[in-house]
Amino acid sequence: MNLFHIQTAVHDIDRRSSFLADNFIGIAWPGTGDLEMHPPAAWKERLVSSYKLEGGELAASMETLHTFAEVMQDGDRVLIHDGHWIYIGDVGDYYYDDSCGIGEDLICHRRGVTWLGRVPLEEANDKVRELCHSSSTLAKFGHPVSQAQLEHMTIDAIEKSNDAPSVHVDGATVQSALDILKAALHSDKEDLRVRAAAAILQYTKA
Template structure:
């Protein structure tokens, strides 16, 4: 399991709200077409044909496309940020959405995301702060995910969300049981288990 950070500003437009509301993350360079339908050796041809990139930019873009389409895996984690918060998501599969066109300012390369919660920027440790400061479009956390220490902040956010979910039709006893599971799961030695155990129950509590 890996952790990534993706820039949420694309062509000068902040996409945080869109990513959160529509449950996805994405990158530009839509002119390449569906990355799953073409071998990687053709990606370079498409980039050269559609974009003006020098050799350095071309190499960087190819690396980003490869990371987004191939290296990221279902079940990895991703971070996006605004001025106050970092949002943590569980990544799904890659897909290409050209339903609104393929202009350069559109985001067609996408991955579905289940958003798990948010953490104040000020509460992130130094390793995660360094990841967020990476200027790359997409950056990988080069440490074991457990060293990100995201679960402690998420625990507060998810528990608060559960407390506010009574209107969904789930009885209070069930929500309290979910919070209990969350607290118990926080004692697991594996961060993935700690987060997933709580998330699975609280996702069930959503309408």
């Protein structure tokens, strides 16, 4: 499992609210087309022809596309942040969504995200804060994920709209789910422990 940080500003518009509400992350350059349907050489050609990129800017854009489409994997962790909070998400598969077109203000390169919760920025260790303050569009944590110490932080549930419909679940089902999560806390897989801890903390704060 790897850990990444992604910038929420796309074309100078802060997309953090959309990322959180619609459970995805995304990057620019929709004109490249579906990255899974074309080889990197085609990405480069389209970055040059559609966006007139060259030199260092072209290289940086190619690196971002490569990281987003190929290095990042289902089950990895991603962080976004604002001035007060770091939001922690479980990354899903890459997909290309051009259903609304490929205008420059649209985000077609996407990955689904299950948001696990948030932690105060000030509680993160130096390595995590350094990752969050990276100037790169998409940055990979340069240390073992265990050194982020995310599982040791108190993860708050992300506030949801009060308009969302409530769903009743009987007590026996809730207890069975909690028993499974408690057992997962002792798994030898770090990502499973993190997910279980986040889910339990979200339940206790509900």
